[in-house]
Amino acid sequence: LQQDLVVCEQCNAMHRWRPLDSAEVAHCRRCDAVLGRGHRLGVHSLLALTIAALVVLLIANLSPIVEIRLRGAHTDATLPEAIHVTWLQGERLVATLATITAIVAPAVLIVLRLLVLVPLAWRIPSPHVAWTMRVLHEASRWSMVEVLMVAATVSIVRIASMAHASASIGMFAFGALALLLAALESGGLKHLWQELP
Amino acid sequence: MSDVLAAPDASLDGLVACECCGLVSAMPPGPSLDEPHDAPLRLRCPRCRHPLHALKPNSLQNTWAYLAASLLLYVPANALPIMTISNLFQHTSYTIAGGIGELWDDHAYGLAAIVFTASIAVPLLKIVSLAILAWSAQHAPDWRRLERARLYRIVEAVGHWSMLDVYVVVLLAGMVRFGRLADVHAEAGLLAFSSVVILTMLAARSFDPRLIWHDPPEDE
Numbered sequence: 001l002q003q004d005l006v007v008c009e010q011c012n013a014m015h016r017w018r019p020l021d022s023a024e025v026a027h028c029r030r031c032d033a034v035l036g037r038g039h040r041l042g043v044h045s046l047l048a049l050t051i052a053a054l055v056v057l058l059i060a061n062l063s064p065i066v067e068i069r070l071r072g073a074h075t076d077a078t079l080p081e082a083i084h085v086t087w088l089q090g091e092r093l094v095a096t097l098a099t100i101t102a103i104v105a106p107a108v109l110i111v112l113r114l115l116v117l118v119p120l121a122w123r124i125p126s127p128h129v130a131w132t133m134r135v136l137h138e139a140s141r142w143s144m145v146e147v148l149m150v151a152a153t154v155s156i157v158r159i160a161s162m163a164h165a166s167a168s169i170g171m172f173a174f175g176a177l178a179l180l181l182a183a184l185e186s187g188g189l190k191h192l193w194q195e196l197p
Numbered sequence: 198m199s200d201v202l203a204a205p206d207a208s209l210d211g212l213v214a215c216e217c218c219g220l221v222s223a224m225p226p227g228p229s230l231d232e233p234h235d236a237p238l239r240l241r242c243p244r245c246r247h248p249l250h251a252l253k254p255n256s257l258q259n260t261w262a263y264l265a266a267s268l269l270l271y272v273p274a275n276a277l278p279i280m281t282i283s284n285l286f287q288h289t290s291y292t293i294a295g296g297i298g299e300l301w302d303d304h305a306y307g308l309a310a311i312v313f314t315a316s317i318a319v320p321l322l323k324i325v326s327l328a329i330l331a332w333s334a335q336h337a338p339d340w341r342r343l344e345r346a347r348l349y350r351i352v353e354a355v356g357h358w359s360m361l362d363v364y365v366v367v368l369l370a371g372m373v374r375f376g377r378l379a380d381v382h383a384e385a386g387l388l389a390f391s392s393v394v395i396l397t398m399l400a401a402r403s404f405d406p407r408l409i410w411h412d413p414p415e416d417e
Contacts, residue, residue, distance in 0.1 A: 005221045007207045007214030010346060011410045012251070014204040014212065014221075029202040030410065031346040065368065070375050082371020089370060091383040094391050098367050101360060130245045137217045137247070141402065144357045144364075147315075151364030154312060157305045158296070158369060162284065162379050165372075190219040193244065 008033055040187050043195055047117045053110050053180040060173035061103060065152055070163035078170055079103065079148075105143035106181060112136050113184065120195055129196065136189055146178040206410070208251045213240075217247035224251075256405040260331045263400035267393045268324055274393045275317070277386030280366045284379045292386060293317060293362060315361040316390075323359075323397045326352050327404060334408040342409055349406045356401055359394040363387060 006017045010033035020026055020038030028035055041049070064076035077085070079102060087095035112132045119126035152171050159165040204210050207221065214221050220242055240249040253259075278290035291299065293316050300309040326348050333340055366383050373381040 005207075005212070006219065007212070007221055009214065009216060009219070010350070010406045012206045012208060012214070012407045013202060013410075014207040014210065015202055030205065031343060031406075033346065033350065066372050068372055070379060073375055073378070075372060075374055077368075077371045077374075079368075079371075082368050085371040085374070086367045086383050089383050091387055094363060094367065094383065094387050097360075097391050097395065098363065101357075102364065133245050134217055134247050141357075141398070144360050147358055147360050148364050150311065150315075151361050152368060154300070154308050154361070155365045155368040155372070157300060157303060157308055158365065159373060161299070161303055162282070162373070163375075193218050193220070 006035055008035060036191075037187065040191060041183075043117060043120050043192075046113075046184065046187075047121050049180055049184055050110055050113045050117060053177060053184065054114065056173050056177045056180060057106060057110055060170055060177050063170035063173060064168045065170035065174070066156055066159070066165050067168045068159060068163050068165045076168060079174075101142055101144040102148045105139050106145050106177065108139045109136065109143055109181065109184075112139070116192060120192070133189060133192070140185055140189075143181065145174060145181055149174050149178050213249050213251050215242035215245060215247055215249060218242060218245040220244045222249065224249075252407055253403060253405040256403055256408060257331055257334065259403035260327060260400050263396050263403060264324055264327055264331070267320075267396035267400065270389045270393045270396065271320065271324065274320075274386060274390035277389060278384045279362065279386040279390060280369065280384050281382045282369075282373075282379075283377075283382070285377060290384065293390065296362065296365070312361060312365075315358045319355055319359050320393050320397060323352055323356060323401070327397070327400050330404060330409070334411070338409075338412060345409045346406060349401075349404065349409070352401050356398050357394075359397070360391070363391045363394065 004017050005014055007014050008028040008031060011028060011031040013028055013030040015026075015029065015035060017036075020036060022038045024038035026035040026037075027033065061079055064078055065082070067074070067076040083095050083098050083103075086098065112135055115128055115132050116126070116136070119129075149171075152167070152174065156165045156167060207214055208224070211224050212221050213224050222243060225240070241247065242249050275293055278292050279296070281288055281290045283289070297309050297313050297316070300306075300312060330345055330349055330352075333345060366381075366387050369381040370383045373379055
C-alpha cells in the first residue's frame with residue numbers, strides 16, 4: 001500500500017524511506033532505534049551462509065563439546081546427551097528449556113530460512129512464505145547459541161578444578177554457528193519481502 | 198541521516214505497521230485499535246497474516262504479571278543451590294553466588310565477572326528497568342522519553358544472557374559422570390532460576406515500547 005513509508009517499530013514514528021548507501025544505518029528521528037541498514041547480503045549470499053550454518057549445526061550437535069579425563073577414565077558428551085542427563089536427573093523443565101533455546105530455535109531459524117531463500121533464489125513463488133516469516137520473527141528471540149558458547153567456556157574452567165578438561169570439536173562448531181547466525185540475523189527479515197516475485 | 202520524519206505517529210494518519218514484516222496498512226474506520234479489549238474482529242497484515250495492532254494488547258497488565266512472578270521466583274533462584282558436585286570425600290552444593298566465588302578462587306576473574314553480570318546483575322536490573330518503564334508509561338509519560346526508549350532496547354538485547362548459568366549446569370551435569378569419583382547433579386534452584394530468565398524475557402516481550410511515546414488522556 002505505502003511502499004515508501006517506514007514506521008519505527010519502537011515508537012511508531014513514520015518516516016519517508018529512501019535507499020541507503022552500503023555504509024549507512026538509518027535511525028529513527030524520534031527514538032533513535034535502527035530503522036534499516038544499507039549493507040545487506042544478497043539472496044544468494046544469504047542462501048550460502050544458511051547452508052553453511054545447517055552443516056555446522058549438525059556437526060555442533062553430533063560432536064562432543066568437552067572431553068574430560070580423570071585418573072585414566074575418559075568421558076565426553078554432545079549437547080543432546082548433556083541435556084538428556086539433566087532430564088534423567090529430574091530437571092525436566094530445565095532440559096526442555098535448554099533444548100528449545102540451544103537446539104530447536106537455531107534449527108528452526110536455519111531450516112525455515114532455507115524454506116524462504118531456496119524459492120527466492122530460483123524466483124519460484126512459494127505458498128509457505130507468510131507463516132515461515134512469522135515463525136522466523138518469533139524464533140530469533142529464543143535462539144541463544146552465543147550464550148551456550150560462553151557457558152561451555154565457563155564449564156571448562158569449573159571442571160578444571162576436579163579433572164582435566166579440553167574443548168572438543170562441538171565447541172568450535174558452536175562458535176562457528178554463533179557467528180553464522182549473527183551474520184544471518186544482522187540484516188533482519190523485513191527486506192526479504194522486497195525480493196519476493 | 199537518510200529519512201525524513203513524515204509523521205510523529207503513524208496512527209495519526211490512520212496507518213498501522215505490521216510488527217512482523219513492516220508493511221504499512223490503512224486502518225479501517227471504526228473502534229480504535231488501541232482499545233484495551235480486543236475487538237472481536239482481529240485484523241491481520243495482508244502480506245504476512247500477522248495480527249495487526251497499534252499497541253500490543255494488554256501490554257502493561259501482562260508486563261506487570263510477568264514481573265511479579267519473576268520477582269517472586271528471584272528469591273529461591275538465588276537462595277537455593279543450583280547444583281551439587283560430589284566426589285569420594287564430599288558433596289558440595291553451589292548457589293549462583295557460590296559458583297561465582299568458585300570461579301574467583303580459581304583466579305578466573307574475567308569469567309567470574311561475566312557470570313556475575315549475566316546471572317545476578319542482569320536479571321535484577323531487568324526487573325527494575327521494566328518496572329520503571331511500565332510505571333512511567335502510566336504515571337510519568339513525559340519523563341526522559343529518549344532514555345527510556347534506549348533502556349528498553351538494552352533490556353531486550355541483554356536479556357537472554359542470563360541463561361548462561363543454566364547451560365553451565367546442564368553441560369557440567371552431562372559431562373562429569375565418573376560415578377563416585379566425581380559427579381555433578383542439577384538441583385531445584387536451577388528450575389527457579391531458569392523460570393526467572395524466561396519470565397523476564399516474556400515481560401520484556403509484552404511491554405510495548407510505543408507506550409513510551411504516548412501522551413496521557415487529558416482527563417484522568
